[in-house]
Amino acid sequence: MIRKAVGAIIYQEDEILLVHKVKMSEAKSGPEKIVGEWDFPKGGVKPTDFNLEEALLRELYEETGSKEYQIKGKFDQKVCFEFSQDIKEKIGYDSQETTMFYVEFQGERALLQPIDDEISQVKFVKRDKVLDELSYGETKEYYRLVVIKRC
Numbered sequence: 424m425i426r427k428a429v430g431a432i433i434y435q436e437d438e439i440l441l442v443h444k445v446k447m448s449e450a451k452s453g454p455e456k457i458v459g460e461w462d463f464p465k466g467g468v469k470p471t472d473f474n475l476e477e478a479l480l481r482e483l484y485e486e487t488g489s490k491e492y493q494i495k496g497k498f499d500q501k502v503c504f505e506f507s508q509d510i511k512e513k514i515g516y517d518s519q520e521t522t523m524f525y526v527e528f529q530g531e532r533a534l535l536q537p538i539d540d541e542i543s544q545v546k547f548v549k550r551d552k553v554l555d556e557l558s559y560g561e562t563k564e565y566y567r568l569v570v571i572k573r574c
Contacts, residue, residue: 426516429479430465430502432570433492435528438547440464441556442486445543459543460558465502465521475522483526485539491530498523500569504561523565 433440445459464486472478476494483492502521511517535545548556557563 424516426514426519427468428465428519428521429468429475429482429524430463430521431479431483431492431524431526432463432498432566433483433526433528434550435532435547438549439553440487440528440545440547441553442537442542443544443546444541446541461556462559462562463523463557476524479524479526486537486542487545488536488538489528489530489534491528493527493529494524495527496525498525498569500565502561502565504559523569 440463441461442464443459444462464483466478466482466485468475468478469481472481475497479494480490480492484490500523502523503518505518506514506516532547537543537545553566554563557566
């Protein structure tokens with residue numbers, strides 16, 4: 424089964440927004456946060472979402488605390504990957520297919536504050552430094568092959 428998701432390449436001036444995603448792990452003393460990864464804002468489409476754009480704006484609000492976004496376009500290519508076996512068993516999905524959008528942030532950066540507890544930090548990086556910051560191979564590849572060529 425494929426999990427449908429949405430994500431965004433968010434820009435303001437010559438910089439791209441990234442989020443630091445953290446997950447909870449079980450330790451002997453109970454749940455604790457582990458070292459996170461830098462990624463583009465992304466998240467699953469919910470049955471209550473009217474369409475992909477609504478799902479995207481909801482995710483952006485949850486991950487950044489802002490509604491100051493303007494969707495500029497949708498990329499033809501998607502970010503696709505397989506989940507590891509342990510994740511497959513936990514969430515019930517074999518893979519994820521993420522529809523990516525190109526979005527302009529029109530707010531004040533100082534007001535960005537994640538609402539979702541899986542996001543610990545939000546930052547903008549120079550376009551030429553994005554590949555150095557991203558943690559996931561498939562997302563790096565997507566940025567290199569799709570985004571750099573278009574934008």
